[in-house]
Amino acid sequence: xxxxxxxxxxxxxxxxxxxxxxxxxxxxxxxxxxxxxxxxxxxxxxxxxxxxxxxxxxxxxxxxxxxxxxxxxxxxxxxxxxxxxxxxxxxxxxxxxxxxxxxxxxxxxxxxxxxxxxxxxxxxxxxxxxxxxxxxxxxxxxxxxxxxxxxxxxxxxxxxxxxxxxxxxxxxxxxxxxxxxxxxxxxxxxxxxxxxxxxxxxxxxxxxxxxxxxxxxxxxxxxxxxxxxxxxxxxxxxxxxxxxxxxxxxxxxxxxxxxxxxxxxxxxxxxxxxxxxxxxxxxxxxxxxxxxxxxxxxxxxxxxxxxxxxxxxxxxxxxxxxxxxxxxxxxxxxxxxxxxxxxxxxxxxxxxxxxxxxxxxxxxxxxxx
Amino acid sequence: xxxxxxxxxxxxxxxxxxxxxxxxxxxxxxxxxxxxxxxxxxxxxxxxxxxxxxxxxxxxxxxxxxxxxxxxxxxxxxxxxxxxxxxxxxxxxxxxxxxxxxxxxxxxxxxxxxxxxxxxxxxxxxxxxxxxxxxxxxxxxxxxxxxxxxxxxxxxxxxxxxxxxxxxxxxxxxxxxxxxxxxxxxxxxxxxxxxxxxxxxxxxxxxxxxxxxxxxxxxxxxxxxxxxxxxxxxxxxxxxxxxxxxxxxxxxxxxxxxxxxxxxxxxxxxxxxxxxxxxxxxxxxxxxxxxxxxxxxxxxxxxxxxxxxxxxxxxxxxxxxxxxxxxxxxxxxxxxxxxxxxxxxxxxxxxxxxxxxxxxxxxxxxxxx
Numbered sequence: 001x002x003x004x005x006x007x008x009x010x011x012x013x014x015x016x017x018x019x020x021x022x023x024x025x026x027x028x029x030x031x032x033x034x035x036x037x038x039x040x041x042x043x044x045x046x047x048x049x050x051x052x053x054x055x056x057x058x059x060x061x062x063x064x065x066x067x068x069x070x071x072x073x074x075x076x077x078x079x080x081x082x083x084x085x086x087x088x089x090x091x092x093x094x095x096x097x098x099x100x101x102x103x104x105x106x107x108x109x110x111x112x113x114x115x116x117x118x119x120x121x122x123x124x125x126x127x128x129x130x131x132x133x134x135x136x137x138x139x140x141x142x143x144x145x146x147x148x149x150x151x152x153x154x155x156x157x158x159x160x161x162x163x164x165x166x167x168x169x170x171x172x173x174x175x176x177x178x179x180x181x182x183x184x185x186x187x188x189x190x191x192x193x194x195x196x197x198x199x200x201x202x203x204x205x206x207x208x209x210x211x212x213x214x215x216x217x218x219x220x221x222x223x224x225x226x227x228x229x230x231x232x233x234x235x236x237x238x239x240x241x242x243x244x245x246x247x248x249x250x251x252x253x254x255x256x257x258x259x260x261x262x263x264x265x266x267x268x269x270x271x272x273x274x275x276x277x278x279x280x281x282x283x284x285x286x287x288x289x290x291x292x293x294x295x296x297x298x299x300x301x302x303x304x305x306x307x308x309x310x311x312x313x314x315x316x317x318x319x320x321x322x323x324x325x326x327x328x329x330x331x332x333x334x335x336x337x338x339x340x341x342x343x344x345x346x347x348x349x350x351x352x353x354x355x356x357x358x359x360x361x362x363x364x365x366x367x368x369x
Numbered sequence: 370x371x372x373x374x375x376x377x378x379x380x381x382x383x384x385x386x387x388x389x390x391x392x393x394x395x396x397x398x399x400x401x402x403x404x405x406x407x408x409x410x411x412x413x414x415x416x417x418x419x420x421x422x423x424x425x426x427x428x429x430x431x432x433x434x435x436x437x438x439x440x441x442x443x444x445x446x447x448x449x450x451x452x453x454x455x456x457x458x459x460x461x462x463x464x465x466x467x468x469x470x471x472x473x474x475x476x477x478x479x480x481x482x483x484x485x486x487x488x489x490x491x492x493x494x495x496x497x498x499x500x501x502x503x504x505x506x507x508x509x510x511x512x513x514x515x516x517x518x519x520x521x522x523x524x525x526x527x528x529x530x531x532x533x534x535x536x537x538x539x540x541x542x543x544x545x546x547x548x549x550x551x552x553x554x555x556x557x558x559x560x561x562x563x564x565x566x567x568x569x570x571x572x573x574x575x576x577x578x579x580x581x582x583x584x585x586x587x588x589x590x591x592x593x594x595x596x597x598x599x600x601x602x603x604x605x606x607x608x609x610x611x612x613x614x615x616x617x618x619x620x621x622x623x624x625x626x627x628x629x630x631x632x633x634x635x636x637x638x639x640x641x642x643x644x645x646x647x648x649x650x651x652x653x654x655x656x657x658x659x660x661x662x663x664x665x666x667x668x669x670x671x672x673x674x675x676x677x678x679x680x681x682x683x684x685x686x687x688x689x690x691x692x693x694x695x696x697x698x699x700x701x702x703x704x705x706x707x708x709x710x711x712x713x714x715x716x717x718x719x720x721x722x723x724x725x726x727x728x729x730x731x732x733x734x735x736x737x738x
Contacts, residue, residue: 234603365731
C-alpha cells in the first residue's frame, strides 16, 4: 500500500496519526506510520521541549511530526490574565451554575493555577512551539487552522521539514498550496475537534481535484478502519490523517482522569458527538454529553470567540475531567468514536488497519473486470 | 464492477438512481443502472399511473423501481383543507412577508389550486402509490423514511418485488431488516433531502457491519463520481444510491422553472447547502439561498412538524420556483451539488461514472502489494 506519501515522509504505511500524547506518537512512528504530536496543550515551551526530547529517543530513529495551531485570523493576543478581563460575568455565572447543576466538585485547594486554558491558540505561543520544534528532528510540521505564516513556512523549509495544513474547503487548500504548503489534509465534517461542514466523501475528491496535481492530499475525518483507508485512497487521497482513534489506545495516558474518559469513549456511538463552539470558540466536534447539552438549553449564552471561550471553560474542563464522571468529560472526538470499542496497543491498531486496508484493495482490484 | 446488487436487481452496473422524473428514471435503467421513480410528488394516483405506464414502455424492458415515503411515526392524517387549519397565522404571515421581501410575485389568478403541498408524506396517499405501483412492473419498492408497514412489505414480496429502505443509523437498518427489508440504503449526512447526522464515511461501514451479512447495503449521500462509487465499494457497500446528480441531466425537465433551477444548481458549490426543517418539517438538505436564509434570521418562526410545514410552504415553493429567480429556488440537493457543473444526457453521466469507477478499482488493485 505504498503511495506518494510514503516516499515524501519516508514511512512504510500511508497513515499519519495526530495525538496530544508523545507516547502514542512514538508508537505510531515505530509501527511504520507518522506520529504527529499536537503541541497546543503545552502552554510552557519547556514541557514541549521535554516531550520532543523523549520523542527523539523513542521512535527507533523513524520520522515523526508536530502540529501547531495558528488560526488564519489572529485572535486577540495577551496573557491569560489580560484576556480574562474580556470575559462577561454572565458567561462565568453560567459555567459555575452549570457545574453545580451537573454535580461537578471544585478542584482541590492546592491545585496549580487553573485559569490558563489553551494558550497554544495564540500566535505568540504557537511561534514558541515552532522554535522549540525546530531544535528537534521532526519530519513534518502541520498547522491545524489554515496555512502557517509565510516566515514559519520558510523557516520550516530551511530546516528540511514538510509543511502540512488542514483544509475544510477546496478554496482553502488552494490558498495553502499557493503559500507554500507541501501537503494538504482535507478534513471532513465527521472529524473530531475543529471541523468544517463538508463531509469527507465530498470534500476529499474536491480537494484532490483542486490541488492534487501539486501536492499529496490526506483524508481526515471518519477514518478508523482499513476499509475507510481504502475508501480514502479511492477518493484520490495519498493517505489518511487519523486523530480520534488513538484516544482509546493503551499508550494514551494524559492526566489522572483516564478511567472516566475511556469509559465515555468506549460507550459512545457514532451519533454521540456534537459540533459546537463551546470548546474553543470555533466549531469543533465533541463527545455529546450532559456538559454539551447544558449549552444547548434555552437560556445558555452564545459561546465567546477564540481564544476567550477556552479561557472561560478551561477551569471547568479540568473540573469536568477530574470529576471522574464519564457523563461530563469535555472531549473533542469524531463520529468514528462509534468504532472505538476496545483499548489496544497502538501497534495492534496499526497492524489491523494495514491488514484490512490491504484486503480491501485486493477485493476492489478483483471487482475490476 | 459486478456486485451482489447486480444479480439481485438484474442490472449491469451497481448504480441506483433516485429521481422524481420518469424520463430520467427510464434513461438510468436503459443505461444499465436502476432508475427509481420518486412518487411523493404525485398527489393524484392517476398521474402516477400515467407516469408508470410510460416507464413500463420506455426502459427497453429493463427493470426500474419506485420510491414512496411512509414516515415511521405516522404524521397527522387529513385532507389538505383539514390540515390547513392546524397552521398558526403567525407562520403564514412570516411566509407571506418573506416572499414580499424576496420580491417573489404571486401565482397567476387562473392557476390551479396551490395549497395542496406534498400529500405523499401521508400514509393514506403513500398507500395509494403502492397500489398503483403494484399494478405495473417495478423490480424494487423503496421507502425513504424507514421500513414500510408489514402488510406493504408482504404485498410487495407477494408481487416479487425487492423492498428497500433508507437508514441514517445502524440501529434503524437492523430494525428494517428485522421487518423484512431486502436492501438497505445507508444515507449519510451529506445527502440531499431528508438526511441524518452521520456522514457516509462513518455510516456506510457501520451499517454494513450491522446488516451486511443478511442484505446488500447501498451507499447514499455524497456520491457523484466514479471515485466515490469505488469508495462506497471499499466501505463494503454493494453499490450506490444517487439522487442529486440527475437534477442537472438533460432529461430532467419538471415544470416551467427549469432555467432558474439549473442555473442555481450549476452555480452552487459544496458549501452551498443547508440542513433544515423548513422544507417538510423533518431535517432535509436544501440548496442554501435567500429563501433558506430568511428562516435562519432572528425572529423567524420554528418550522412546523411534518406534514404541516410543507402545506405551509407549498404555495410559496411554487411561487419561488416560478419566479424564475435562481437565488430563491426551494430545492433539496446534497453536498455533491459542487460537482454538478454541466448539463449532460443521463447515458453520458452513467458512462463517465462507470469508466471512472473502473479505473479507480484498477488503480486500487495495483496498490495491493
